[in-house]
Amino acid sequence: MGISSKQSGIVIPTLRQWECVPAQFDRSTCFEAGHLVERNAGWRQQRPVINADSCTSCLQCYMYCPDGAIRKTHAEEGSGQPSLFVDLDFCKGCGICVTVCRFGALAMIPEKGCDDER
Amino acid sequence: MSDKRFLSGDEAFAEGVRLARPQVISAYPITPQTVVVERLSEMVERGDLVAEYLHVESEHTALSAAIGAAATGARTFTATSSQGLLYMAECLTYAAGGRFPIVMMNANRATCLPWNIYGDQRDSLGLLDHGWIQVYARDAQEALDLALMAYRIAEDPRVATPVMVNLDGFALTHTYEQVHVPTQEAADAFLPPYATANRFDFEHPVNIGYSAGPAYNRYYKYRAHEDMCSALSVIDQVEAEFAATFGRTYTGAIETYACEDADFILVSLGTIAGLAEEVVRDLRAEGVKAGSVRIRYMRPFPYEALCEALSGAACVGVLEKDISFGAEGTVFTNVNSALQRAGASIPARNFVGGLGGDDISREDMHGIFASLQKVAEGGSVPLVSFLRVEDEGEVL
Amino acid sequence: MIEVIWHGRGGQGAFTAARLLAAGYSAPDGKHALAFPSFGPERRGAPMRAFTKLDDAPIGDRSACTRADIVAYLDDTLFDEGWDEELKPGGFALVNSVRSFDDARIVTVDADGVSQRILGRAIPNTALLAKLTCMVDGFGRDALAWSIEHYMPAKLHAKNLAVVDAVLATGEDGGNA
């Protein structure tokens, strides 16, 4: 089941290996939902980084991201606050997260030169 | 197993739709289709037909709503005519491309301008390329039977293509005749409920009707073409089952009359074939070897069957209520293509008549056969002639 | 083939008459009929025509009749000069009229009078159909009664059958009612 990530248990369109077999799709325009075959990482010239020390988990960046690319990690047992990370496969680097953060906990840095540049 | 009733073509078709148990009907009235939607509304009101009836505000919405309903796996019906068909034209491609087995009745009617509500076939013939199966009925009985068969053909997973059932405006839609109306039990035995994987699914959600770029688009079009071609054999199978259930036989994509040894064969569509056959009978009595072919299915086009029926003729005529301006009648183009495929060098002539509801008389029909004889004898007859159009300058 | 042309005004029931004749005639297996109006929008009061074709074989020609065995007029005011141009040789005109004509080809019925008396309104079609039972082989009183019972609203059956019988009671010789 592609759209439900096994690890997190949440429903989300998910990258998968896909082979083009026309007979599997050519008789209708009806296909499995949430079927992703490409990342959007290549759109980015800069990327957001989260300073965990300043982050209050107010979730405004998570809420306002048009791409849903600010993701929550599941809170550890007993801790009420989720921590956040940037899904660099799908972040387009628009910077909205930085502008909506009232705590200065996000900043954009150039994509060039990042170790895991995609 | 059936009840004999005196019905118009529209009423007969509505009975057929009732027996097919569509779950969603969305339609907008237009002459001469209107009686169908009136009867269906009454059936729903009485509870004789359990369906959601959407009173939509246009033909565009009529077919769009049918597409939405079809995407949920519901059996759907709509009906239209003429300008209404043209108004929903863009939706035809959505329905066909989505492979939604919608059945639509079209009351064949002239297209504007001049404004005209009477019968001709320019509305549907102008839309042959939009991916729908197109079938033309000759009488009210066939119209009713096609309502049932159309769902079987459309919903066959090998076909999965919408079907447009065409009834000649007024000459069929508004003419009353005796019709055998099957029982619901027999209809249910012939037409099981619609089941498909091409639908929304709450367990395994789907995306339907997406876009597909150049790398993929061609596969969809290729498959649609292949499936439409193979629909010819599905039509035969469905008709065989229909005959076994109801005892009425249909003859596939074409219907022939006295063609076996015919020298002069007239090809036509819809109700006018009835008159052609009567004239063939008269001519045969006079010793003229005439024959008639009625094309039932314009899409898929019956190349092989036509070649077989026409291959022995000395001259072929195509009588149609259509003209593709600047070219020739579209049926004529298709028939010539069939002859060319067979490598047959049979002369053929196109007769354009019945436009805007104009009568095609017995005398007209005799004149057409006389022209075919003239061609066979080496005489000169224009490739395309308009019936009943006097020479330029003549005072009418 | 027997062809009938009906002349009436929108709302007078000419097409209903065309249908009732055709339905009754073709009810038995092996009999065929077509009934259709002059095509197009019907406007109340405007002159209109309807057609009935009856035969022992399926009828292929669906075009309007130009000459008929019987030309029926639901309205006397429509019966005018040139009426015989629509008649086949040996054909009859059937006219809803109280006039008398010095022409054996014209049959009259006071359909308005009969229907006014029995139905309370001048709806001449069943009275004319009653006369036709004397003129069309295979369309007798039983066939007409069957048609009325199957193709008219139930509340109209008894009174229309009364109209039929009132017309027939005046003589089955085709004479004027």
Added chain:
Amino acid sequence: MAITAKTITDDEFFFGHKACAGCGGSLVLRQALKVLGPHAVAALPAGCMSAVGFNFPQLCFANNAMITPFAATAAVLSGIEAGLRAQGAKPDDCTVVGFAGDGGTADIGLQALSGAIDRNDDILYICYDNEAYMNTGIQKSSLTPFGAKTTTTPAGRNAHGCLTEKKNLFEIVAAHGIPYAATASIGYLNDFIRKVEVAKSMKGTRFIHVIAPCPTGWGCGVDETIDIAKEVVDCGLWYLAEYRGPAVSDVAGGFFKLSRNPREFAEGDAWGSVEHYLRRQARFRALSDEEIESVIQGRNATWEHLRSIAR
């Protein structure tokens, strides 16, 4: 219970799409679908969100979704709803929801929308308004505001962009007596989410008109989308409101309520003023001071009207 940032589902139903960086419309879909949940069935006409949302084999909706003919968003929604109901296949928590742009709603799709409202079909229609035909490359729609430069309302010597006012779509929809209609802005996401929740809880036709800036068409930074969507509300050129029709409000003519009713608007070129809002966008660059003043006068007249009809 009201959905908040803390309680909204982690599920993402519109993800991996190819919308421009900073696209306001995609946030509309993302958040609305999160509110509506996995059993929402979405229909989208030809337009930005269908073009970026499902381009086979990249299919970005995790829920059931389909494309519609451009003019037919509401028509297809009606069909889907009728089809599910006819088969007894509609889950209790299923919302049949459409997402169409300003052109797809206020122009070509208005007839079908009116028809659906007339029938009171049980559907939710969300218009994401980016004030022009963006998918085809920024052409004027009837929701393009006065003075906006588009490729079909160029700003030159004779005309400074769009010469017509933005069509009053909200009041046109409300005039049908629709059970629920609302305006919203992605700059006020909590308000939008609340309105989607309200709509979800109701039956019959529901309509939400949400302003969703398009950095590409408006000529602003990709990171300004949210700020500009706030400012359009704060400067009074867009208002947040709700309408409940006579059948649900027991008020003849329906019940109209402003969700925000600022006592005064910022003046001059301060943030939150009309001038600041307009001047920060390239599409309004050609406007003269006099034209901006006329926009302010128009804004004032609109608010006088709004305050007179609000309860």
